[in-house]
Amino acid sequence: MVDDAGSAISGLQDGHTVMVGGFGGAGLPRRLIEAVLAAGVRDLTVISNNAGSSGVDLSAWFEAKIVRKIVCSYPRGATTFADQYRAGTVELELVPQGTLVERIRAGGAGLGGFLSPVGVGTQFESGKQKIEVGGITYLLEVPLKADFALLRGRAADTMGNVVYNKTARNHQAVMATAADTVVVEVGEIVAAGSLDPEAIITPCIFVDRVFMAERT
């Protein structure tokens, strides 16, 4: 448990790769996003579904020009990112949404990648090894890992077990498995034992730091 957002992200350095939870506004760790800005780190590689839209989200990182590259599936409605993309000052690796989360899953599960039929016969196959299994052609998709994962949970218990809120779970439960340091901003911290063990989504083994933010 850490008391402030700055301590929650301590150790995050220039050039790091950072996974950021959220799908649209659901599950965005807004206080941690602000803390990264305040910390003044730069040259980040970001792995996230979107590239921000407006307000307190990843667009603030693009405005501050601290992102070198983003790996994401749907960078639309992201004005600041779009301007920098056009200007050629930020790199984009566009990944189909299901492939994105599965690459993160592979990273967190210790797998060397996986074979997916998604993208065969399209421009998404370029540069990827094709492997045939049982007469079906697949693309070899490689894992994604990060130095930090910044996530937003509904609640954590004092052990660090985490539950999410509705569709705010999205990529977050998988990102929690795939970073060296996993930081979860939550709206509530409860006593160990008060979350149903059957209903815990992210077990504490994956969680390094929990930061109590305001409820949403």
Place this chain on the structure above:
Amino acid sequence: MNCLTRENMARLVATHLPGNAFVNLGIGAPTLIADYLPEESGVILHSENGILNLGPKPAPGEEDYDLINAGKSPVTIKTGGAFFDSSMAFAMMRGGHIDVAVLGAFEVSASGDLANWNTGKSDGAPPAIGGAIDLAVGAKQIWVMMDHVTKDNAPRLVAQCTLPLTAVGVVKRVFTNYGILSVTPEGLAVEAMVKGLTRDALQGMTGAALRFPRELGVIHSDGAVHWAGG
């Protein structure tokens, strides 16, 4: 001859979805189909951001921005619904557990190739793919809901797609504002067309050869279909 409004296209698709099917509705126009699904259809809607048994949009003031659909609009969850993470949501698609996905499209070819993603080439914007490509590969059946022609009256149903593909040979059925067509090994076959439209007129708006069966359905302006002899 009147082409269908977007709402009546949505009604047309809704009435054709199989009962009790697990269905994903793509972002954009297909989302409208949810408004025309009769409760007794038993259709269960899936959203790739992690919902099964998606409900209608909430009443004004009741929006919960942690409960959104794939288009990032506030929705509700029905009794018996479930939340799950994106990995499971995409396993449902890629693993063939979704019966029908209804997607929007820019172009569909006579062999069922689908082009429906925004490459940004036209306006210099960043490309964006999202989850449509995963749905296009994984759902048991891919249906497309789109206007029959572009704003400039160019056909969207074509012999070969000219736009970058989302997936190859996946589309089974196409619902347009002029008719219902199926993709067959012999090319595009017309199942039904709007009342008053001639076969020649439909062919004239289509960039691939059409086959017409003996019994052709007639689609009325409200999206209801009447079958000849039926």
